[in-house]
Amino acid sequence: MNIAIIGAGPVGCYAGYLLAQEGHKVSIYENHAEVGKPIQCTGLLTKDLDEFNLDTNKFLVDTMHTIEVSSPHKKLSLHQKEYLVCRTKFDQYLASLAEQAGAAIHTQHSFQRKEGKELVIKNTKDNEEIRITPDLVIGADGPLSPTAKAYGFYHKDRKNYVGIQATVKGNFKQGTISTFFSNDVCPGLFAWVVAEDAHTARIGLGTLKDSRKHFDRFMQKYDYTAVEMQAGTIPVYHPKQQLQKDNCYLLGDAAGYVKATTLGGIIPGMKQAQVLARCIKTGDDFQKACKPIAKRLKTHLFIRNILDKFSDNDFDHLVEYVGQDKIKKILLVHTRENPLPIILKGAIKEPRFARFVKHLF
Numbered sequence: 100m101n102i103a104i105i106g107a108g109p110v111g112c113y114a115g116y117l118l119a120q121e122g123h124k125v126s127i128y129e130n131h132a133e134v135g136k137p138i139q140c141t142g143l144l145t146k147d148l149d150e151f152n153l154d155t156n157k158f159l160v161d162t163m164h165t166i167e168v169s170s171p172h173k174k175l176s177l178h179q180k181e182y183l184v185c186r187t188k189f190d191q192y193l194a195s196l197a198e199q200a201g202a203a204i205h206t207q208h209s210f211q212r213k214e215g216k217e218l219v220i221k222n223t224k225d226n227e228e229i230r231i232t233p234d235l236v237i238g239a240d241g242p243l244s245p246t247a248k249a250y251g252f253y254h255k256d257r258k259n260y261v262g263i264q265a266t267v268k269g270n271f272k273q274g275t276i277s278t279f280f281s282n283d284v285c286p287g288l289f290a291w292v293v294a295e296d297a298h299t300a301r302i303g304l305g306t307l308k309d310s311r312k313h314f315d316r317f318m319q320k321y322d323y324t325a326v327e328m329q330a331g332t333i334p335v336y337h338p339k340q341q342l343q344k345d346n347c348y349l350l351g352d353a354a355g356y357v358k359a360t361t362l363g364g365i366i367p368g369m370k371q372a373q374v375l376a377r378c379i380k381t382g383d384d385f386q387k388a389c390k391p392i393a394k395r396l397k398t399h400l401f402i403r404n405i406l407d408k409f410s411d412n413d414f415d416h417l418v419e420y421v422g423q424d425k426i427k428k429i430l431l432v433h434t435r436e437n438p439l440p441i442i443l444k445g446a447i448k449e450p451r452f453a454r455f456v457k458h459l460f
């Protein structure tokens with residue numbers, strides 16, 4: 100089949116790799132001049148990355164071992180293996196896999212619009228429009244998905260966070276991810292300090308509104324000076340987002356496949372790419388086949404909706420409860436990609452979690 104993928108982010112490239120391996124004629128169109136640039140991501144991935152059998156030497160910055168969680172008056176430390184990747188190298192590695200499998204990647208090619216069955220793509224280098232009529236179209240074009248909009252199925256109620264991040268020099272705990280939860284620091288999410296090494300960190304936060312104000316305040320509070328800044332849009336998962344219309348499928352951020360608790364989207368998007376490659380082969384219904392991933396994302400959304408009602412006092416209680424060895428043990432076994440077992444086992448071990456049930460109503 101002749102397949103056009105709009106967007107050479109990690110999810111588009113990984114889908115391109117899988118589909119080219121299956122013998123399809125895959126063309127990936129990317130509006131930027133270079134895959135993986137500019138970076139708009141912290142690059143933290145759970146150990147679920149191991150499932151993809153990628154050559155981590157090609158993009159790994161460090162393997163993290165500790166997550167610190169601070170609320171206004173409490174702090175806990177968890178031992179957890181995480182990968183910190185260079186997003187430029189990660190995206191370029193996935194692009195190279197796609198190319199080696201036979202996919203063609205066209206940078207400086209921006210999807211413009213759909214006219215009947217034709218897609219109009221602008222070669223921004225030569226300022227020329229080309230028209231293509233692929234058998235299948237995959238919108239892997241990020242949170243604002245021009246493809247989903249052109250096909251008329253970008254859900255009208257979707258919301259997006261704005262994430263802001265800086266690279267900062269200073270003294271940091273290598274291998275450590277520090278997170279800060281409070282309504283003052285970062286309403287609706289948390290602020291993060293992720294050490295690249297002992298002297299450099301990626302510091303950021305994301306909110307639905309006023310991100311810049313909260314970010315500047317956080318930077319001032321800890322006296323950080325940005326060496327380099329990034330900002331980007333991050334979608335909130337919407338359970339009613341359709342994943343397929345006509346010959347078009349949505350993947351990754353374009354589909355809103357992002358964990359609403361942490362706004363991590365790379366692993367869910369890549370898992371979804373595997374499901375799509377399988378569905379194209381078997382003819383199975385893509386929306387249905389994505390249900391196991393969607394179920395996990397719904398659980399993240401459920402937790403997000405509770406956290407959004409937390410007072411600072413609630414965050415203190417949460418940190419106190421999670422900081423107990425009996426709960427930490429659960430977190431050693433399960434990653435946040437699949438939060439349901441963590442909630443269920445946690446509720447059995449610590450009945451005081453029930454105090455947060457009031458936020459369901």
Ligand SMILES: Cc1cc2nc3c(=O)[nH]c(=O)nc-3n(C[C@H](O)[C@H](O)[C@H](O)COP(=O)(O)OP(=O)(O)OC[C@H]3O[C@@H](n4cnc5c(N)ncnc54)[C@H](O)[C@@H]3O)c2cc1C
Pocket residue numbers: 105106107108109110111128129130131139140141142143144208209210211239240241242245261262263264303329330331332333350351352353357362363364365366368
């Ligand atoms: C500050 C910040 C920190 C983050 N940290 C993490 C993290 O630590 N871990 C994690 O898992 N996730 C993180 N995310 C989210 C993560 O970046 C996304 O989930 C991930 O990039 C999604 O990949 P994707 O391939 O679906 O989309 P994208 O990476 O957005 O790629 C889409 C591509 O489509 C291209 N495109 C868009 N429109 C067009 C068009 N019209 N024509 C052609 N090409 C087009 C874009 O240029 C882009 O290259 C973070 C996001 C932000 C903003």
